[in-house]
Amino acid sequence: MNYLLKGARVVDPSQELDSGPLDILVENGRIARIEEKIFKTIAAARRSKIADLTLLDLKGMVITPGLIDMHTHLREPGFEYKETIESGSQAALAGGFTSLACMPNTKPVNDNRAVTEFIKRKSLECGLVHIYPIAAITKGSEGKQLAEFGDLKDAGAIALSDDGKPVMDAGIMRRALEYAASLGMPVISHCEDLHLSEGGTMHEGIAATRLGLAGIPGIAEDVMVSRDIILADFTQTAVHIAHVSTKEAVALVRDAKKRGIKVTAETAPHYFSLTDEFLAEYDTNGKVNPPLRTHDDVRAIKEGLRDGTIDVIASDHAPHGRTDKEVEFDYAAFGISGLETSLALGLRLVEEGILTIGQLIAGMATEPARILQIPGGTLKVGSAADLTVIDLGKVWRVAPSAFRSRGRNTPFSGWEMRGKAVLTMVGGEIRYREGAI
Numbered sequence: 001m002n003y004l005l006k007g008a009r010v011v012d013p014s015q016e017l018d019s020g021p022l023d024i025l026v027e028n029g030r031i032a033r034i035e036e037k038i039f040k041t042i043a044a045a046r047r048s049k050i051a052d053l054t055l056l057d058l059k060g061m062v063i064t065p066g067l068i069d070m071h072t073h074l075r076e077p078g079f080e081y082k083e084t085i086e087s088g089s090q091a092a093l094a095g096g097f098t099s100l101a102c103m104p105n106t107k108p109v110n111d112n113r114a115v116t117e118f119i120k121r122k123s124l125e126c127g128l129v130h131i132y133p134i135a136a137i138t139k140g141s142e143g144k145q146l147a148e149f150g151d152l153k154d155a156g157a158i159a160l161s162d163d164g165k166p167v168m169d170a171g172i173m174r175r176a177l178e179y180a181a182s183l184g185m186p187v188i189s190h191c192e193d194l195h196l197s198e199g200g201t202m203h204e205g206i207a208a209t210r211l212g213l214a215g216i217p218g219i220a221e222d223v224m225v226s227r228d229i230i231l232a233d234f235t236q237t238a239v240h241i242a243h244v245s246t247k248e249a250v251a252l253v254r255d256a257k258k259r260g261i262k263v264t265a266e267t268a269p270h271y272f273s274l275t276d277e278f279l280a281e282y283d284t285n286g287k288v289n290p291p292l293r294t295h296d297d298v299r300a301i302k303e304g305l306r307d308g309t310i311d312v313i314a315s316d317h318a319p320h321g322r323t324d325k326e327v328e329f330d331y332a333a334f335g336i337s338g339l340e341t342s343l344a345l346g347l348r349l350v351e352e353g354i355l356t357i358g359q360l361i362a363g364m365a366t367e368p369a370r371i372l373q374i375p376g377g378t379l380k381v382g383s384a385a386d387l388t389v390i391d392l393g394k395v396w397r398v399a400p401s402a403f404r405s406r407g408r409n410t411p412f413s414g415w416e417m418r419g420k421a422v423l424t425m426v427g428g429e430i431r432y433r434e435g436a437i
């Protein structure tokens, strides 16, 4: 099937493009042309020699490169009651994502080629979105012994992280950065000093004191961001900081970039949408690691996104089952099911005037592709037709029961959102569509 996508506004940061109405011709799974009025009339399109051409009228819609989530927990193998590769892929499509990179904290941990190959095989069988496995830095993500990076790369791993846990030993982190750099593999760091965060369940501050909950101080993140910047500088390698949540971490990354250190950073939508005050009712849906912080931190995250200090918005999609969350706050699992709300929360920043839509799509597609060195993030002619059609005016309400993800754990339940992915195309095939599109 070939498609003529007619009359949309096309936003593609990889070409510094934001204009419309434009037509996009998708032929044999690739972007063949982007022009004003590719065919003067519908009859002319029908007369063209392009076989099986379907016309889609996308007036009033925005077309962007397919969104790429560089921080997803798919839970398979081992925790299929929380999510599977299939349900996570379906959630991704509904959220406008055409590619995702999945973290290695499965059971078993993705620290060897058998697990990497399993994820690759399973994702190809599902055939929904592109899935790029991120392998563990250390065996079992226990922080003690490096995994076999070369072997993992051969098997299809595209990056390395012990996400969920930090690499506490600076000597091991140094060797990981050097070894990974020699193979051209990005390293993604979950920055948390476990001695400082030990026992904590929410941000250390006034709200935690009032609730009588043990705190995770901002410095637990900051000292590790600082350490990793020093290591990246010393080893002349690149490091990507996962889920930045504090004002100080933003400042550290900004300063490091100014000094030419190869550091990139991401944040997740909940860090610019909520503060620790959300937890006043002990709602475990807001329990996440790093924790929801303060108004000052939220302001700094937004400024970091605006000025480019933070390169990426990643979902940190962390689906859980009811039994993980419907327990006392202290015992509840950390995490938010984020794939189906990320885009809409990002669009709020556009509505607030903090980001342009081009900046938002850069952070959700072009930059993740660049940092991970994976295909996508562009609508350049000749590239695979991975694209997302967004209806900016669509008003909808977050209903966890309607999630395609198995994880219904969201603090955004009932929120009214404006803007949604209404069609998601992967390799020239429509994998998701809704409404009248």
Ligand SMILES: [Zn+2]
Pocket: 163, 164, 165, 190, 242, 243, 289, 290
């Ligand atoms: Zn993490």
